[in-house]
Amino acid sequence: MSSEKNGIPYIILNSAMTLDGKMATKAGSSEISGKEDLIRVHKLRKEVDAIMVGINTVIVDDPKLTVHKIQADINDNPLRVVVDSKARTPLSSRILNEDAHTIIVVSELAESERIEKLNDKAEIIVSGKKRVDLKLLMETLFNMGIKTLMLEGGSTLNYSMLIEGLVSEIRVCIAPMVVGGKEAKTLADGEGVDYMKDAVKLKFKKSYNLGDDLIVEYQVISQ
Numbered sequence: 001m002s003s004e005k006n007g008i009p010y011i012i013l014n015s016a017m018t019l020d021g022k023m024a025t026k027a028g029s030s031e032i033s034g035k036e037d038l039i040r041v042h043k044l045r046k047e048v049d050a051i052m053v054g055i056n057t058v059i060v061d062d063p064k065l066t067v068h069k070i071q072a073d074i075n076d077n078p079l080r081v082v083v084d085s086k087a088r089t090p091l092s093s094r095i096l097n098e099d100a101h102t103i104i105v106v107s108e109l110a111e112s113e114r115i116e117k118l119n120d121k122a123e124i125i126v127s128g129k130k131r132v133d134l135k136l137l138m139e140t141l142f143n144m145g146i147k148t149l150m151l152e153g154g155s156t157l158n159y160s161m162l163i164e165g166l167v168s169e170i171r172v173c174i175a176p177m178v179v180g181g182k183e184a185k186t187l188a189d190g191e192g193v194d195y196m197k198d199a200v201k202l203k204f205k206k207s208y209n210l211g212d213d214l215i216v217e218y219q220v221i222s223q
């Protein structure tokens with residue numbers, strides 16, 4: 001794992017999806033990975049400097065984003081980063097527990113009252129005017145010493161990070177399930193491109209089985 005892009009962390013997008021590309025059901029249920037894959041994910045968490053998610057993932061899943069499925073201690077937990085323009089992170093979120101340091105990244109839209117409340121439990125960074133400026137955020141994190149970052153969704157943030165050319169590598173767990181639902185979140189939602197020529201291009205690296213799941217890994221070659 002080494003930074004290929006200048007001045008930003010080496011970013012691995014890691015997600016689990018069903019065979020039909022869904023990261024969650026239309027109701028938001030997202031227990032997709034088998035137990036072997038969860039161990040892979042927690043090993044990867046232990047390796048990286050930071051883990052980042054979008055605010056909707058915090059609201060829907062309430063993840064801890066710590067290393068707890070493998071042998072580890074509190075010092076193995078990476079920095080947690082939440083992309084949250086309007087400072088909507090609920091104060092009761094597990095991501096604000098004391099198991100690891102957390103950064104909430106807001107934009108200039110966030111109300112100072114919300115920021116003050118969150119400030120007791122997390123570090124607040126302002127990046128961007130309306131939505132979070134992801135490129136600027138990656139530069140800021142890099143300058144804070146974050147050299148490797150694992151992007152753990154959700155769909156909207158995955159798309160933004162990919163289309164802005166910030167992701168170096170993609171690792172996906174494909175579970176042998178089909179859930180359907182046009183409202184169900186996919187690996188990358190967001191605005192979407194109109195033409196295949198504008199797709200984010202990938203180079204296959206490897207694939208292997210873990211229990212019933214298939215893991216596929218790609219290098220991102222262009223945006």
Ligand SMILES: NC(=O)c1ccc[n+]([C@@H]2O[C@H](COP(=O)([O-])OP(=O)(O)OC[C@H]3O[C@@H](n4cnc5c(N)ncnc54)[C@H](OP(=O)(O)O)[C@@H]3O)[C@@H](O)[C@H]2O)c1
Nearest residue numbers: 015016024030054055056057085132153154155156157160
């Ligand atoms: N299977 C898996 O591996 C996996 C992993 C994670 C999540 N999930 C699922 O994914 C779903 C959540 O995904 P989601 O797409 O709704 O939300 P998300 O990607 O978690 O969060 C998106 C939100 O981030 C904020 N944001 C701020 N700046 C942004 C920027 N520049 N680009 C993109 N987003 C920005 C926006 O809200 P504001 O404007 O309010 O800031 C945006 O609506 C849940 O159902 C969860 O279970 C699945």
